[in-house]
Amino acid sequence: MIRVAVDAMGSDRGAPAVIEGAQQAASGAIEPVVFGSAELDTGGLEHVATTQVVGMDEKPADAFRAKADSSLVRAVKAVADGEADAVVSPGNTGAILAAGLVLLRRVDGVRRPAIAVPIPARKGPSVLIDAGANSDCRAEHLLQFATMGVVFAKEILGIARPNVRLLSIGEEPEKGNRLVLEAHELLAASELDFRGNTEGRDLLEGAADVVVTDGFTGNVALKAVEGTIRTLLEALRTEITATTAGTLGGLLIRPASRRLRARLDPDTYGGAYLLGLRGLVVIAHGNSSPTAIANAIRLAARGVEHDVVGRVSARLAQPQRAEIV
Protein backbone atom coordinates (compact mmCIF):
# COMPACT_ATOMS: atom_id res chain seq x y z
CA MET A 1 0.00 0.00 0.00
CA ILE A 2 1.43 3.37 -1.03
CA ARG A 3 0.46 6.24 1.25
CA VAL A 4 0.27 9.64 -0.48
CA ALA A 5 -0.02 12.79 1.64
CA VAL A 6 -2.39 15.19 -0.15
CA ASP A 7 -2.38 18.92 0.63
CA ALA A 8 -6.08 19.76 0.34
CA MET A 9 -5.90 23.48 1.18
CA GLY A 10 -3.61 24.92 -1.51
CA SER A 11 -5.87 24.58 -4.55
CA ASP A 12 -7.54 27.48 -6.33
CA ARG A 13 -10.64 25.31 -6.66
CA GLY A 14 -10.96 24.64 -2.93
CA ALA A 15 -10.55 21.56 -0.78
CA PRO A 16 -13.61 19.62 -2.04
CA ALA A 17 -12.13 19.36 -5.56
CA VAL A 18 -8.87 18.01 -4.12
CA ILE A 19 -10.69 15.52 -1.89
CA GLU A 20 -12.78 14.35 -4.83
CA GLY A 21 -9.57 13.69 -6.73
CA ALA A 22 -8.07 11.83 -3.76
CA GLN A 23 -11.18 9.65 -3.59
CA GLN A 24 -10.85 8.84 -7.30
CA ALA A 25 -7.22 7.82 -6.81
CA ALA A 26 -7.86 5.69 -3.70
CA SER A 27 -7.51 2.01 -4.57
CA GLY A 28 -6.25 -1.27 -3.24
CA ALA A 29 -2.74 -0.01 -3.93
CA ILE A 30 -3.02 3.71 -3.14
CA GLU A 31 -4.06 5.21 0.18
CA PRO A 32 -4.39 9.01 0.05
CA VAL A 33 -4.12 10.86 3.37
CA VAL A 34 -5.84 14.25 3.35
CA PHE A 35 -4.11 17.16 5.11
CA GLY A 36 -6.42 20.11 5.81
CA SER A 37 -8.79 21.90 8.11
CA ALA A 38 -10.67 19.84 10.76
CA GLU A 39 -14.04 20.68 9.20
CA LEU A 40 -13.33 18.94 5.91
CA ASP A 41 -15.48 15.99 4.91
CA THR A 42 -12.96 13.54 3.50
CA GLY A 43 -15.59 10.91 2.74
CA GLY A 44 -13.81 8.20 4.66
CA LEU A 45 -10.22 9.00 3.63
CA GLU A 46 -7.68 9.28 6.43
CA HIS A 47 -7.57 12.89 7.61
CA VAL A 48 -4.82 14.85 9.36
CA ALA A 49 -6.29 18.08 10.72
CA THR A 50 -4.20 21.20 10.20
CA THR A 51 -4.89 24.79 11.23
CA GLN A 52 -3.03 26.96 8.71
CA VAL A 53 -3.09 27.61 4.96
CA VAL A 54 -0.25 28.84 2.75
CA GLY A 55 -1.57 31.35 0.21
CA MET A 56 -0.51 31.36 -3.45
CA ASP A 57 1.02 34.81 -3.19
CA GLU A 58 2.92 34.37 0.07
CA LYS A 59 6.68 34.59 -0.03
CA PRO A 60 7.90 30.99 0.12
CA ALA A 61 10.49 31.27 2.90
CA ASP A 62 8.20 33.38 5.12
CA ALA A 63 5.26 31.05 4.54
CA PHE A 64 7.31 28.00 5.40
CA ARG A 65 8.70 29.51 8.61
CA ALA A 66 5.46 31.06 9.84
CA LYS A 67 3.13 28.17 9.01
CA ALA A 68 4.42 24.99 10.53
CA ASP A 69 0.87 23.74 10.97
CA SER A 70 -0.21 24.42 7.41
CA SER A 71 -1.53 21.56 5.29
CA LEU A 72 1.38 22.12 2.87
CA VAL A 73 4.17 21.94 5.45
CA ARG A 74 2.54 19.09 7.40
CA ALA A 75 2.04 17.02 4.24
CA VAL A 76 5.71 17.42 3.26
CA LYS A 77 6.72 16.65 6.85
CA ALA A 78 4.71 13.43 6.75
CA VAL A 79 7.08 12.18 4.02
CA ALA A 80 10.13 13.31 6.00
CA ASP A 81 8.80 11.46 9.07
CA GLY A 82 8.09 8.30 7.12
CA GLU A 83 4.34 8.59 7.66
CA ALA A 84 3.71 8.88 3.92
CA ASP A 85 5.60 7.65 0.85
CA ALA A 86 5.02 10.75 -1.26
CA VAL A 87 3.28 14.12 -1.17
CA VAL A 88 1.02 15.86 -3.70
CA SER A 89 0.29 19.58 -3.41
CA PRO A 90 -1.50 21.99 -5.75
CA GLY A 91 -0.22 24.86 -3.59
CA ASN A 92 2.44 27.57 -3.71
CA THR A 93 5.36 26.07 -5.67
CA GLY A 94 7.99 28.16 -3.92
CA ALA A 95 6.69 27.12 -0.49
CA ILE A 96 6.68 23.44 -1.50
CA LEU A 97 10.27 23.82 -2.65
CA ALA A 98 11.26 25.58 0.59
CA ALA A 99 9.56 22.92 2.71
CA GLY A 100 11.15 20.15 0.64
CA LEU A 101 14.65 21.62 0.96
CA VAL A 102 14.42 21.96 4.73
CA LEU A 103 12.30 18.95 5.73
CA LEU A 104 13.28 16.36 3.12
CA ARG A 105 16.70 17.76 2.20
CA ARG A 106 18.58 17.25 -1.03
CA VAL A 107 19.90 13.93 -2.21
CA ASP A 108 23.67 13.76 -1.59
CA GLY A 109 25.44 15.31 -4.55
CA VAL A 110 22.39 17.16 -5.86
CA ARG A 111 22.98 20.90 -5.91
CA ARG A 112 19.51 22.06 -6.86
CA PRO A 113 16.19 20.24 -6.96
CA ALA A 114 14.38 20.81 -10.26
CA ILE A 115 10.86 20.55 -11.62
CA ALA A 116 10.29 17.88 -14.28
CA VAL A 117 7.12 18.36 -16.34
CA PRO A 118 5.85 15.80 -18.84
CA ILE A 119 4.97 17.52 -22.15
CA PRO A 120 2.35 15.82 -24.36
CA ALA A 121 4.41 16.24 -27.53
CA ARG A 122 3.15 14.98 -30.87
CA LYS A 123 5.84 12.33 -31.22
CA GLY A 124 5.20 11.08 -27.68
CA PRO A 125 5.70 12.47 -24.20
CA SER A 126 8.89 14.26 -23.30
CA VAL A 127 10.20 15.78 -20.08
CA LEU A 128 11.01 19.45 -19.65
CA ILE A 129 13.39 20.07 -16.75
CA ASP A 130 13.77 22.57 -15.00
CA ALA A 131 10.30 24.05 -15.42
CA GLY A 132 10.62 26.66 -12.72
CA ALA A 133 12.45 25.75 -9.51
CA ASN A 134 15.69 27.62 -10.28
CA SER A 135 15.63 31.03 -11.93
CA ASP A 136 19.41 31.43 -12.01
CA CYS A 137 21.49 28.39 -12.83
CA ARG A 138 25.03 27.32 -13.59
CA ALA A 139 26.04 24.82 -16.25
CA GLU A 140 26.70 22.01 -13.74
CA HIS A 141 23.13 22.40 -12.48
CA LEU A 142 21.82 21.81 -16.00
CA LEU A 143 23.90 18.66 -16.28
CA GLN A 144 22.29 17.38 -13.07
CA PHE A 145 18.82 18.38 -14.28
CA ALA A 146 19.42 16.37 -17.45
CA THR A 147 20.50 13.34 -15.43
CA MET A 148 17.41 13.56 -13.22
CA GLY A 149 15.25 14.05 -16.31
CA VAL A 150 16.64 10.84 -17.77
CA VAL A 151 15.66 8.94 -14.60
CA PHE A 152 12.15 10.41 -14.89
CA ALA A 153 11.82 9.56 -18.60
CA LYS A 154 12.98 6.02 -17.97
CA GLU A 155 11.02 5.20 -14.83
CA ILE A 156 7.84 7.21 -15.35
CA LEU A 157 7.49 7.51 -19.12
CA GLY A 158 8.96 4.06 -19.77
CA ILE A 159 11.57 5.19 -22.34
CA ALA A 160 14.40 2.63 -22.39
CA ARG A 161 17.32 4.90 -23.26
CA PRO A 162 16.15 8.51 -23.14
CA ASN A 163 17.96 11.04 -25.30
CA VAL A 164 18.58 14.62 -24.20
CA ARG A 165 18.56 18.00 -25.91
CA LEU A 166 19.41 21.44 -24.57
CA LEU A 167 16.90 24.26 -25.13
CA SER A 168 18.59 27.06 -27.06
CA ILE A 169 18.11 29.55 -29.91
CA GLY A 170 19.59 27.48 -32.70
CA GLU A 171 20.69 23.91 -33.24
CA GLU A 172 24.36 24.77 -33.79
CA PRO A 173 26.55 24.21 -30.68
CA GLU A 174 27.77 27.82 -30.77
CA LYS A 175 24.24 29.25 -30.51
CA GLY A 176 22.94 30.29 -27.10
CA ASN A 177 23.74 32.37 -24.07
CA ARG A 178 26.79 31.83 -21.87
CA LEU A 179 24.97 29.33 -19.66
CA VAL A 180 23.88 27.23 -22.64
CA LEU A 181 27.33 27.28 -24.26
CA GLU A 182 28.90 25.96 -21.05
CA ALA A 183 26.14 23.44 -20.43
CA HIS A 184 26.46 22.19 -24.00
CA GLU A 185 30.11 21.27 -23.36
CA LEU A 186 29.33 19.50 -20.11
CA LEU A 187 26.46 17.56 -21.67
CA ALA A 188 28.53 16.59 -24.71
CA ALA A 189 31.26 15.24 -22.42
CA SER A 190 28.79 13.35 -20.19
CA GLU A 191 27.58 9.76 -20.28
CA LEU A 192 24.13 10.91 -21.37
CA ASP A 193 22.74 10.32 -24.87
CA PHE A 194 23.07 14.03 -25.69
CA ARG A 195 21.83 15.05 -29.15
CA GLY A 196 22.65 18.76 -29.11
CA ASN A 197 20.48 21.86 -28.96
CA THR A 198 16.80 22.20 -29.72
CA GLU A 199 14.57 25.24 -30.15
CA GLY A 200 11.30 26.47 -28.69
CA ARG A 201 9.49 25.56 -31.91
CA ASP A 202 10.01 21.83 -31.32
CA LEU A 203 8.74 21.63 -27.74
CA LEU A 204 5.22 20.49 -28.63
CA GLU A 205 6.37 18.60 -31.71
CA GLY A 206 8.70 16.42 -29.64
CA ALA A 207 12.28 17.62 -29.53
CA ALA A 208 13.78 14.86 -27.39
CA ASP A 209 12.88 12.54 -24.54
CA VAL A 210 14.41 15.04 -22.12
CA VAL A 211 14.65 18.78 -22.84
CA VAL A 212 16.93 20.49 -20.34
CA THR A 213 16.97 24.21 -19.52
CA ASP A 214 17.24 26.61 -16.62
CA GLY A 215 14.08 27.18 -14.56
CA PHE A 216 13.46 30.68 -15.88
CA THR A 217 13.59 29.78 -19.57
CA GLY A 218 11.76 26.50 -18.92
CA ASN A 219 8.91 28.22 -17.13
CA VAL A 220 8.53 30.92 -19.79
CA ALA A 221 8.61 28.30 -22.57
CA LEU A 222 6.18 25.91 -20.86
CA LYS A 223 3.69 28.71 -20.24
CA ALA A 224 4.13 29.96 -23.82
CA VAL A 225 3.17 26.52 -25.11
CA GLU A 226 0.22 26.17 -22.70
CA GLY A 227 -1.03 29.70 -23.36
CA THR A 228 -0.76 29.33 -27.11
CA ILE A 229 -2.78 26.10 -27.05
CA ARG A 230 -5.48 27.79 -24.98
CA THR A 231 -5.62 31.03 -27.00
CA LEU A 232 -5.58 29.22 -30.33
CA LEU A 233 -8.36 26.76 -29.46
CA GLU A 234 -10.50 29.59 -28.06
CA ALA A 235 -9.90 31.73 -31.13
CA LEU A 236 -10.78 28.81 -33.40
CA ARG A 237 -14.04 28.23 -31.51
CA THR A 238 -14.93 31.92 -31.83
CA GLU A 239 -14.25 31.91 -35.57
CA ILE A 240 -16.17 28.65 -36.09
CA THR A 241 -19.29 29.74 -34.24
CA ALA A 242 -19.38 33.05 -36.14
CA THR A 243 -21.33 31.43 -39.01
CA THR A 244 -24.06 28.80 -39.28
CA ALA A 245 -22.04 26.58 -41.61
CA GLY A 246 -19.09 26.90 -39.27
CA THR A 247 -21.21 25.94 -36.27
CA LEU A 248 -22.42 22.81 -38.06
CA GLY A 249 -18.83 22.03 -39.05
CA GLY A 250 -17.83 22.55 -35.44
CA LEU A 251 -20.30 19.86 -34.34
CA LEU A 252 -18.91 17.44 -36.91
CA ILE A 253 -15.30 17.96 -35.83
CA ARG A 254 -16.15 17.79 -32.14
CA PRO A 255 -14.90 14.20 -31.68
CA ALA A 256 -11.63 15.14 -33.41
CA SER A 257 -11.15 18.22 -31.29
CA ARG A 258 -11.98 16.19 -28.15
CA ARG A 259 -9.30 13.65 -29.02
CA LEU A 260 -6.79 16.44 -29.51
CA ARG A 261 -7.77 18.18 -26.29
CA ALA A 262 -7.53 14.91 -24.39
CA ARG A 263 -4.00 14.40 -25.62
CA LEU A 264 -2.94 17.96 -24.80
CA ASP A 265 -4.82 18.08 -21.51
CA PRO A 266 -2.43 18.89 -18.65
CA ASP A 267 -4.79 16.82 -16.45
CA THR A 268 -3.47 13.65 -18.12
CA TYR A 269 -0.38 13.79 -15.94
CA GLY A 270 -1.82 16.08 -13.32
CA GLY A 271 1.48 17.15 -11.92
CA ALA A 272 5.20 17.69 -12.10
CA TYR A 273 7.92 16.01 -10.07
CA LEU A 274 10.19 18.02 -7.85
CA LEU A 275 13.33 15.93 -8.30
CA GLY A 276 16.51 15.89 -6.25
CA LEU A 277 14.98 15.63 -2.78
CA ARG A 278 15.12 12.63 -0.41
CA GLY A 279 11.40 12.18 -0.71
CA LEU A 280 8.93 12.15 -3.54
CA VAL A 281 7.12 15.44 -4.19
CA VAL A 282 4.55 16.03 -6.93
CA ILE A 283 3.41 19.59 -7.64
CA ALA A 284 -0.06 19.84 -9.15
CA HIS A 285 -1.47 22.84 -11.03
CA GLY A 286 -3.07 25.41 -8.71
CA ASN A 287 -6.40 25.05 -10.49
CA SER A 288 -6.32 21.26 -10.80
CA SER A 289 -9.58 19.47 -11.50
CA PRO A 290 -10.41 16.36 -9.43
CA THR A 291 -9.17 14.26 -12.37
CA ALA A 292 -5.87 16.12 -12.40
CA ILE A 293 -5.44 15.58 -8.66
CA ALA A 294 -6.25 11.88 -9.04
CA ASN A 295 -3.66 11.58 -11.82
CA ALA A 296 -1.09 13.51 -9.80
CA ILE A 297 -1.60 11.06 -6.92
CA ARG A 298 -1.20 8.11 -9.31
CA LEU A 299 1.93 9.77 -10.74
CA ALA A 300 3.31 10.04 -7.21
CA ALA A 301 2.50 6.39 -6.51
CA ARG A 302 4.23 5.36 -9.72
CA GLY A 303 7.33 7.26 -8.61
CA VAL A 304 7.30 5.33 -5.33
CA GLU A 305 6.88 1.97 -7.10
CA HIS A 306 9.77 2.78 -9.44
CA ASP A 307 11.89 4.18 -6.61
CA VAL A 308 12.58 7.40 -8.50
CA VAL A 309 14.19 8.98 -5.44
CA GLY A 310 16.55 6.03 -5.00
CA ARG A 311 17.47 6.04 -8.68
CA VAL A 312 18.17 9.78 -8.76
CA SER A 313 20.30 9.23 -5.69
CA ALA A 314 22.18 6.35 -7.32
CA ARG A 315 22.91 8.47 -10.40
CA LEU A 316 23.93 11.63 -8.59
CA ALA A 317 25.28 10.71 -5.18
CA GLN A 318 28.96 11.53 -5.04
CA PRO A 319 29.84 11.31 -1.34
CA GLN A 320 33.59 11.37 -1.97
CA ARG A 321 33.54 14.49 -4.05
CA ALA A 322 33.98 17.80 -2.22
CA GLU A 323 30.96 20.07 -2.51
CA ILE A 324 32.01 23.21 -4.28
CA VAL A 325 28.85 25.30 -4.47
Added chain:
Amino acid sequence: MIRVAVDAMGSDRGAPAVIEGAQQAASGAIEPVVFGSAELDTGGLEHVATTQVVGMDEKPADAFRAKADSSLVRAVKAVADGEADAVVSPGNTGAILAAGLVLLRRVDGVRRPAIAVPIPARKGPSVLIDAGANSDCRAEHLLQFATMGVVFAKEILGIARPNVRLLSIGEEPEKGNRLVLEAHELLAASELDFRGNTEGRDLLEGAADVVVTDGFTGNVALKAVEGTIRTLLEALRTEITATTAGTLGGLLIRPASRRLRARLDPDTYGGAYLLGLRGLVVIAHGNSSPTAIANAIRLAARGVEHDVVGRVSARLAQPQRAEIV
Protein backbone atom coordinates in the same frame (compact mmCIF):
# COMPACT_ATOMS: atom_id res chain seq x y z
CA MET B 1 10.26 57.67 -53.41
CA ILE B 2 11.60 55.29 -50.78
CA ARG B 3 14.44 53.10 -51.96
CA VAL B 4 14.67 49.72 -50.24
CA ALA B 5 17.77 47.55 -50.74
CA VAL B 6 16.65 43.91 -50.98
CA ASP B 7 19.09 41.04 -50.35
CA ALA B 8 17.90 38.47 -52.89
CA MET B 9 20.45 35.74 -52.16
CA GLY B 10 19.87 34.90 -48.50
CA SER B 11 16.47 33.23 -48.72
CA ASP B 12 15.85 29.50 -48.23
CA ARG B 13 13.39 29.70 -51.12
CA GLY B 14 15.88 31.14 -53.59
CA ALA B 15 16.23 34.50 -55.32
CA PRO B 16 13.14 34.25 -57.60
CA ALA B 17 10.79 34.20 -54.58
CA VAL B 18 12.49 37.31 -53.17
CA ILE B 19 12.35 39.11 -56.51
CA GLU B 20 8.67 38.23 -56.90
CA GLY B 21 8.03 39.80 -53.49
CA ALA B 22 10.03 42.90 -54.44
CA GLN B 23 7.95 43.25 -57.61
CA GLN B 24 4.75 43.02 -55.55
CA ALA B 25 5.98 45.77 -53.22
CA ALA B 26 7.16 48.11 -56.02
CA SER B 27 4.80 51.09 -56.30
CA GLY B 28 4.71 54.80 -56.93
CA ALA B 29 6.11 55.26 -53.43
CA ILE B 30 8.44 52.25 -53.03
CA GLU B 31 11.42 51.45 -55.25
CA PRO B 32 13.05 48.10 -54.40
CA VAL B 33 16.68 47.65 -55.45
CA VAL B 34 17.67 44.00 -55.88
CA PHE B 35 21.13 42.92 -54.66
CA GLY B 36 22.26 39.60 -56.04
CA SER B 37 24.07 37.61 -58.68
CA ALA B 38 24.48 39.14 -62.18
CA GLU B 39 22.42 36.36 -63.78
CA LEU B 40 19.22 37.21 -61.91
CA ASP B 41 16.18 38.34 -63.87
CA THR B 42 14.80 41.19 -61.78
CA GLY B 43 11.94 41.87 -64.18
CA GLY B 44 12.80 45.51 -64.59
CA LEU B 45 13.71 46.29 -60.98
CA GLU B 46 16.99 48.09 -60.39
CA HIS B 47 19.73 45.50 -59.93
CA VAL B 48 23.08 45.71 -58.16
CA ALA B 49 25.21 42.72 -59.17
CA THR B 50 27.10 41.01 -56.36
CA THR B 51 29.40 37.99 -56.48
CA GLN B 52 29.17 36.38 -53.03
CA VAL B 53 26.51 34.76 -50.87
CA VAL B 54 26.40 34.48 -47.05
CA GLY B 55 25.10 31.06 -46.01
CA MET B 56 22.62 30.53 -43.18
CA ASP B 57 25.10 28.51 -41.13
CA GLU B 58 28.17 30.71 -41.54
CA LYS B 59 29.60 32.32 -38.45
CA PRO B 60 28.41 35.93 -38.57
CA ALA B 61 31.70 37.74 -37.96
CA ASP B 62 33.62 35.52 -40.40
CA ALA B 63 30.95 35.85 -43.07
CA PHE B 64 30.91 39.61 -42.75
CA ARG B 65 34.69 39.93 -42.96
CA ALA B 66 35.21 37.44 -45.78
CA LYS B 67 32.29 38.45 -47.97
CA ALA B 68 32.42 42.15 -48.67
CA ASP B 69 30.83 41.59 -52.07
CA SER B 70 27.94 39.47 -50.80
CA SER B 71 24.38 40.60 -51.48
CA LEU B 72 23.83 40.87 -47.71
CA VAL B 73 26.82 43.10 -46.97
CA ARG B 74 26.35 45.23 -50.09
CA ALA B 75 22.66 45.79 -49.34
CA VAL B 76 23.45 46.96 -45.81
CA LYS B 77 26.28 49.13 -47.16
CA ALA B 78 23.88 50.78 -49.59
CA VAL B 79 21.99 52.18 -46.60
CA ALA B 80 25.24 53.30 -44.94
CA ASP B 81 26.27 55.06 -48.16
CA GLY B 82 22.92 56.79 -48.56
CA GLU B 83 22.10 54.86 -51.73
CA ALA B 84 19.06 53.24 -50.12
CA ASP B 85 16.73 54.31 -47.30
CA ALA B 86 16.36 50.86 -45.76
CA VAL B 87 17.42 47.26 -46.23
CA VAL B 88 15.43 44.01 -46.15
CA SER B 89 17.21 40.66 -45.84
CA PRO B 90 15.89 37.12 -45.33
CA GLY B 91 19.47 36.00 -44.67
CA ASN B 92 21.69 35.01 -41.75
CA THR B 93 20.49 37.12 -38.80
CA GLY B 94 23.87 37.16 -37.09
CA ALA B 95 25.59 38.36 -40.27
CA ILE B 96 22.98 41.11 -40.76
CA LEU B 97 23.60 42.22 -37.18
CA ALA B 98 27.39 42.16 -37.68
CA ALA B 99 27.12 44.13 -40.92
CA GLY B 100 24.74 46.62 -39.31
CA LEU B 101 26.99 47.19 -36.31
CA VAL B 102 30.06 47.87 -38.45
CA LEU B 103 28.59 49.61 -41.50
CA LEU B 104 25.63 51.48 -40.04
CA ARG B 105 26.86 51.74 -36.43
CA ARG B 106 24.75 52.15 -33.33
CA VAL B 107 22.69 55.23 -32.57
CA ASP B 108 24.50 57.37 -29.97
CA GLY B 109 23.57 56.13 -26.53
CA VAL B 110 22.31 52.73 -27.70
CA ARG B 111 24.33 49.93 -26.16
CA ARG B 112 22.83 47.01 -28.06
CA PRO B 113 20.63 46.86 -31.14
CA ALA B 114 17.62 44.58 -30.60
CA ILE B 115 15.12 42.70 -32.72
CA ALA B 116 11.52 43.88 -32.46
CA VAL B 117 8.94 41.36 -33.70
CA PRO B 118 5.24 42.15 -34.07
CA ILE B 119 3.13 39.38 -32.47
CA PRO B 120 -0.43 38.89 -33.80
CA ALA B 121 -1.96 38.65 -30.33
CA ARG B 122 -5.68 38.14 -29.86
CA LYS B 123 -6.25 41.55 -28.28
CA GLY B 124 -4.29 43.26 -31.08
CA PRO B 125 -0.67 43.33 -32.19
CA SER B 126 2.10 43.67 -29.66
CA VAL B 127 5.87 43.95 -29.97
CA LEU B 128 8.30 41.42 -28.52
CA ILE B 129 11.79 42.89 -28.04
CA ASP B 130 14.53 41.49 -28.00
CA ALA B 131 13.60 38.47 -30.10
CA GLY B 132 17.14 37.23 -30.57
CA ALA B 133 19.92 39.75 -31.15
CA ASN B 134 21.43 39.58 -27.64
CA SER B 135 21.77 36.27 -25.82
CA ASP B 136 23.29 37.76 -22.68
CA CYS B 137 21.94 41.07 -21.44
CA ARG B 138 22.14 43.46 -18.53
CA ALA B 139 19.19 45.28 -17.00
CA GLU B 140 20.03 48.62 -18.64
CA HIS B 141 19.89 46.90 -22.03
CA LEU B 142 16.34 45.77 -21.30
CA LEU B 143 15.36 49.32 -20.40
CA GLN B 144 16.67 50.48 -23.78
CA PHE B 145 14.92 47.63 -25.57
CA ALA B 146 11.66 48.68 -23.94
CA THR B 147 12.19 52.29 -25.04
CA MET B 148 12.89 51.22 -28.62
CA GLY B 149 9.88 48.89 -28.51
CA VAL B 150 7.67 51.82 -27.52
CA VAL B 151 8.90 53.80 -30.55
CA PHE B 152 8.07 50.80 -32.75
CA ALA B 153 4.60 50.29 -31.23
CA LYS B 154 3.81 53.96 -31.66
CA GLU B 155 5.17 54.56 -35.15
CA ILE B 156 4.56 51.20 -36.80
CA LEU B 157 1.59 49.73 -34.94
CA GLY B 158 -0.06 53.13 -34.38
CA ILE B 159 -0.57 52.75 -30.61
CA ALA B 160 -0.79 56.22 -29.08
CA ARG B 161 0.71 55.52 -25.65
CA PRO B 162 2.12 51.99 -25.63
CA ASN B 163 2.34 50.17 -22.32
CA VAL B 164 5.16 47.83 -21.42
CA ARG B 165 5.45 44.54 -19.54
CA LEU B 166 8.50 42.50 -18.64
CA LEU B 167 8.51 38.79 -19.52
CA SER B 168 8.96 36.75 -16.34
CA ILE B 169 7.75 33.66 -14.48
CA GLY B 170 5.09 35.31 -12.35
CA GLU B 171 3.33 38.66 -12.19
CA GLU B 172 4.69 39.58 -8.75
CA PRO B 173 7.67 41.97 -8.89
CA GLU B 174 9.82 39.57 -6.86
CA LYS B 175 9.42 36.74 -9.39
CA GLY B 176 12.13 36.20 -11.97
CA ASN B 177 15.85 35.71 -12.42
CA ARG B 178 18.45 38.28 -11.36
CA LEU B 179 18.29 40.07 -14.72
CA VAL B 180 14.51 40.43 -14.53
CA LEU B 181 14.54 41.63 -10.92
CA GLU B 182 17.02 44.38 -11.80
CA ALA B 183 15.26 45.29 -15.03
CA HIS B 184 11.94 45.48 -13.16
CA GLU B 185 13.36 48.19 -10.90
CA LEU B 186 14.78 50.19 -13.80
CA LEU B 187 11.52 49.96 -15.75
CA ALA B 188 9.42 50.92 -12.72
CA ALA B 189 11.60 54.02 -12.19
CA SER B 190 11.49 54.98 -15.89
CA GLU B 191 9.23 57.34 -17.82
CA LEU B 192 7.65 54.40 -19.62
CA ASP B 193 4.09 53.23 -18.97
CA PHE B 194 5.36 50.10 -17.22
CA ARG B 195 2.67 47.68 -16.02
CA GLY B 196 4.83 45.03 -14.36
CA ASN B 197 5.63 41.45 -15.28
CA THR B 198 3.82 39.16 -17.66
CA GLU B 199 4.15 35.43 -18.34
CA GLY B 200 4.69 33.23 -21.36
CA ARG B 201 1.03 32.19 -21.30
CA ASP B 202 -0.13 35.69 -22.27
CA LEU B 203 2.12 36.24 -25.27
CA LEU B 204 -0.46 35.22 -27.88
CA GLU B 205 -3.40 36.48 -25.83
CA GLY B 206 -1.94 40.00 -25.74
CA ALA B 207 0.07 40.78 -22.63
CA ALA B 208 0.98 44.39 -23.40
CA ASP B 209 1.76 46.67 -26.32
CA VAL B 210 5.45 46.02 -25.71
CA VAL B 211 6.81 42.86 -24.09
CA VAL B 212 10.46 43.26 -23.16
CA THR B 213 12.93 40.44 -22.54
CA ASP B 214 16.50 39.39 -23.24
CA GLY B 215 17.23 37.96 -26.69
CA PHE B 216 17.66 34.38 -25.49
CA THR B 217 14.36 34.17 -23.62
CA GLY B 218 12.59 36.17 -26.34
CA ASN B 219 13.79 33.85 -29.09
CA VAL B 220 12.86 30.69 -27.17
CA ALA B 221 9.41 32.11 -26.32
CA LEU B 222 8.69 33.37 -29.85
CA LYS B 223 9.61 30.03 -31.36
CA ALA B 224 7.58 28.20 -28.71
CA VAL B 225 4.51 30.22 -29.74
CA GLU B 226 5.15 29.75 -33.48
CA GLY B 227 5.89 26.03 -33.11
CA THR B 228 2.84 25.41 -30.95
CA ILE B 229 0.56 27.12 -33.49
CA ARG B 230 2.03 24.99 -36.28
CA THR B 231 1.95 21.68 -34.38
CA LEU B 232 -1.54 22.27 -33.04
CA LEU B 233 -3.09 23.18 -36.40
CA GLU B 234 -1.42 20.20 -38.06
CA ALA B 235 -2.56 17.84 -35.31
CA LEU B 236 -6.10 19.19 -35.59
CA ARG B 237 -6.10 18.61 -39.34
CA THR B 238 -4.88 15.04 -38.85
CA GLU B 239 -7.60 14.33 -36.27
CA ILE B 240 -10.31 15.95 -38.40
CA THR B 241 -9.49 14.04 -41.56
CA ALA B 242 -9.41 10.72 -39.69
CA THR B 243 -13.19 10.29 -40.09
CA THR B 244 -15.70 11.07 -42.86
CA ALA B 245 -17.88 13.23 -40.62
CA GLY B 246 -14.77 15.05 -39.47
CA THR B 247 -13.66 15.66 -43.05
CA LEU B 248 -17.05 17.15 -43.90
CA GLY B 249 -16.88 19.27 -40.76
CA GLY B 250 -13.41 20.36 -41.79
CA LEU B 251 -14.76 21.67 -45.09
CA LEU B 252 -17.46 23.62 -43.27
CA ILE B 253 -15.01 25.25 -40.87
CA ARG B 254 -12.48 26.01 -43.59
CA PRO B 255 -13.40 29.72 -43.88
CA ALA B 256 -13.09 30.07 -40.09
CA SER B 257 -9.73 28.35 -40.00
CA ARG B 258 -8.56 30.50 -42.94
CA ARG B 259 -9.49 33.68 -41.07
CA LEU B 260 -7.58 32.47 -38.04
CA ARG B 261 -4.55 31.45 -40.09
CA ALA B 262 -4.55 34.80 -41.86
CA ARG B 263 -4.46 36.60 -38.54
CA LEU B 264 -1.68 34.43 -37.16
CA ASP B 265 0.28 34.33 -40.40
CA PRO B 266 3.84 35.62 -39.88
CA ASP B 267 3.67 36.81 -43.52
CA THR B 268 1.31 39.60 -42.44
CA TYR B 269 4.25 41.60 -41.16
CA GLY B 270 6.89 39.73 -43.08
CA GLY B 271 9.74 40.87 -40.94
CA ALA B 272 11.24 42.16 -37.75
CA TYR B 273 13.05 45.44 -37.17
CA LEU B 274 16.62 45.52 -36.03
CA LEU B 275 16.41 48.65 -33.89
CA GLY B 276 19.19 50.81 -32.50
CA LEU B 277 21.23 51.26 -35.67
CA ARG B 278 21.70 54.46 -37.70
CA GLY B 279 19.85 52.94 -40.60
CA LEU B 280 16.68 50.95 -41.04
CA VAL B 281 17.11 47.18 -41.17
CA VAL B 282 14.27 44.67 -41.55
CA ILE B 283 15.04 40.98 -41.06
CA ALA B 284 12.67 38.66 -42.93
CA HIS B 285 12.14 34.95 -42.18
CA GLY B 286 14.61 32.72 -43.98
CA ASN B 287 11.80 30.86 -45.74
CA SER B 288 9.74 33.96 -46.58
CA SER B 289 7.10 33.68 -49.27
CA PRO B 290 6.90 36.41 -51.94
CA THR B 291 4.01 37.94 -49.94
CA ALA B 292 6.14 37.97 -46.79
CA ILE B 293 8.99 39.69 -48.66
CA ALA B 294 6.58 42.26 -50.11
CA ASN B 295 5.20 42.97 -46.63
CA ALA B 296 8.69 43.20 -45.16
CA ILE B 297 9.58 45.79 -47.82
CA ARG B 298 6.40 47.75 -47.02
CA LEU B 299 7.24 47.49 -43.30
CA ALA B 300 10.67 48.94 -44.06
CA ALA B 301 9.14 51.76 -46.09
CA ARG B 302 6.75 52.56 -43.27
CA GLY B 303 9.70 52.82 -40.88
CA VAL B 304 11.35 55.31 -43.23
CA GLU B 305 8.15 57.39 -43.54
CA HIS B 306 7.77 57.48 -39.76
CA ASP B 307 11.47 58.15 -39.21
CA VAL B 308 11.81 55.28 -36.76
CA VAL B 309 15.61 55.63 -36.71
CA GLY B 310 15.37 59.35 -35.91
CA ARG B 311 12.82 58.75 -33.18
CA VAL B 312 14.85 55.99 -31.54
CA SER B 313 17.80 58.35 -31.68
CA ALA B 314 15.80 61.19 -30.11
CA ARG B 315 14.67 58.91 -27.25
CA LEU B 316 18.02 57.31 -26.54
CA ALA B 317 20.79 59.67 -27.64
CA GLN B 318 22.78 60.76 -24.61
CA PRO B 319 25.90 62.34 -26.08
CA GLN B 320 27.01 63.89 -22.79
CA ARG B 321 26.88 60.66 -20.85
CA ALA B 322 30.05 58.61 -20.60
CA GLU B 323 29.75 55.20 -22.21
CA ILE B 324 30.33 52.61 -19.54
CA VAL B 325 29.90 49.34 -21.36
